[in-house]
Amino acid sequence: MSGLTASSVIGIVGGGAYGTALALAAARAGREVLFWARDAAIVTAIRETRQTPHLPGVILPEAISATSSLAALSAVGAFVVAVPTQSLRQVCEGLAQALSAGRPVISAAKGIEQATGLFTTQVIAQAWPGSPAAILSGPSFAADIGRGLPTAVTLAAQDANLARALAEALSSSAFRIYHSADPRGVEVGGAAKNVLAIAAGIAIGLGYGESARAALVARGFSELRRFGEVFGAQGETLMGLSGLGDVVLSCASPQSRNFAFGLALGQGRPIADASGGKLAEGAFTASVLARIAREHKVEMPIADAVAAIIAGEIGVREAVAGLLARPIRAEN
Numbered sequence: 001m002s003g004l005t006a007s008s009v010i011g012i013v014g015g016g017a018y019g020t021a022l023a024l025a026a027a028r029a030g031r032e033v034l035f036w037a038r039d040a041a042i043v044t045a046i047r048e049t050r051q052t053p054h055l056p057g058v059i060l061p062e063a064i065s066a067t068s069s070l071a072a073l074s075a076v077g078a079f080v081v082a083v084p085t086q087s088l089r090q091v092c093e094g095l096a097q098a099l100s101a102g103r104p105v106i107s108a109a110k111g112i113e114q115a116t117g118l119f120t121t122q123v124i125a126q127a128w129p130g131s132p133a134a135i136l137s138g139p140s141f142a143a144d145i146g147r148g149l150p151t152a153v154t155l156a157a158q159d160a161n162l163a164r165a166l167a168e169a170l171s172s173s174a175f176r177i178y179h180s181a182d183p184r185g186v187e188v189g190g191a192a193k194n195v196l197a198i199a200a201g202i203a204i205g206l207g208y209g210e211s212a213r214a215a216l217v218a219r220g221f222s223e224l225r226r227f228g229e230v231f232g233a234q235g236e237t238l239m240g241l242s243g244l245g246d247v248v249l250s251c252a253s254p255q256s257r258n259f260a261f262g263l264a265l266g267q268g269r270p271i272a273d274a275s276g277g278k279l280a281e282g283a284f285t286a287s288v289l290a291r292i293a294r295e296h297k298v299e300m301p302i303a304d305a306v307a308a309i310i311a312g313e314i315g316v317r318e319a320v321a322g323l324l325a326r327p328i329r330a331e332n
């Protein structure tokens with residue numbers, strides 16, 4: 001069904017932290033891996049030292065070969081694309097120009113495309129027509145995967161058999177992949193959790209404490225669930241690894257770049273340098289998430305507040321005061 005065989009090479013597209021971690025995971029699953037990075041320095045570093053600055057201290061096995069040529073990926077059996085959501089279309093268009101279509105493409109990006117409001121599997125379907133799209137998402141820091149710590153994620157595709165084949169091909173004892181036929185549910189969780197993690201970081205940065213964080217996480221998850229329902233996401237998916245699981249991880253740990261970005265905002269850092277140069281996907285997804293919610297008349301006050309803060313329309317204290325002043329209502 002997937003065309004994958006035991007000897008299929010896995011192509012990892014995206015030279016950053018998560019691409020490197022997923023290359024390692026695939027190699028640990030017994031796969032030969034072709035790792036594509038735009039940045040030639042990353043390719044050289046891997047070839048010469050078996051290391052990259054994105055996962056310091058981790059030695060990459062020989063099963064991982066690195067290249068900066070898209071054409072070199074021609075023999076790959078399935079692709080994993082691990083680039084920022086807002087770059088996904090451009091990268092997939094590049095793949096479409098360089099290679100024939102038809103092989104599965106797994107998105108590892110967590111976000112919504114700003115210009116179109118599309119989820120990442122929809123972007124892949126448009127940018128590389130004829131290549132079945134899947135999504136891999138769930139609570140998993142690249143550094144944890146790099147260290148071989150136990151991690152579990154969800155891989156979803158509309159075709160349940162494809163999702164199962166891909167999950168089996170990439171799983172190992174330390175990196176367990178559950179499969180699902182609810183890609184939209186998985187994508188909603190991954191995109192919305194980043195916005196929620198920024199909100200949780202802001203609350204902690206402001207010194208509002210753990211009770212406030214728990215309240216935000218619970219009310220934010222309620223928003224995520226309402227949003228997911230509009231897109232036909234299954235409740236079990238939203239309550240699973242890619243939804244609740246990733247909300248729990250990302251809202252709890254400064255290791256999350258989104259949480260750390262919110263923390264810095266709460267501590268008074270200006271928006272322009274609060275991310276410390278790191279990718280905080282939620283900062284790009286907040287406005288489009290809030291916009292789509294408004295269009296579908298889904299109430300998402302926490303996402304709205306994060307979007308307004310990032311747009312510079314409101315300060316963090318004012319935003320929290322606005323949330324606390326909302327009318328008392330039934331919990332659901």
Ligand SMILES: NC(=O)C1=CN([C@@H]2O[C@H](COP(=O)(O)OP(=O)(O)OC[C@H]3O[C@@H](n4cnc5c(N)ncnc54)[C@H](O)[C@@H]3O)[C@@H](O)[C@H]2O)C=CC1
Nearest residue numbers: 015016017018019038082083084087108109110141142279
């Ligand atoms: N780092 C992590 O722990 C996790 C990251 N993710 C997701 O993975 C995606 C990528 O994140 P990271 O790898 O962590 O980010 P990163 O910032 O470490 O790396 C991003 C990579 O994408 C490349 N890139 C950006 N635009 C490109 C373009 N137009 N063409 C080619 N390459 C381009 C950059 O050169 C860089 O190598 C994000 O959506 C993130 O939410 C998901 C789970 C965990």
Ligand SMILES: O=C(CO)COP(=O)(O)O
Nearest residue numbers: 138139140141256257258
């Ligand atoms: O998605 C992640 C963990 O599941 C990584 O979170 P950050 O992108 O916030 O670092």
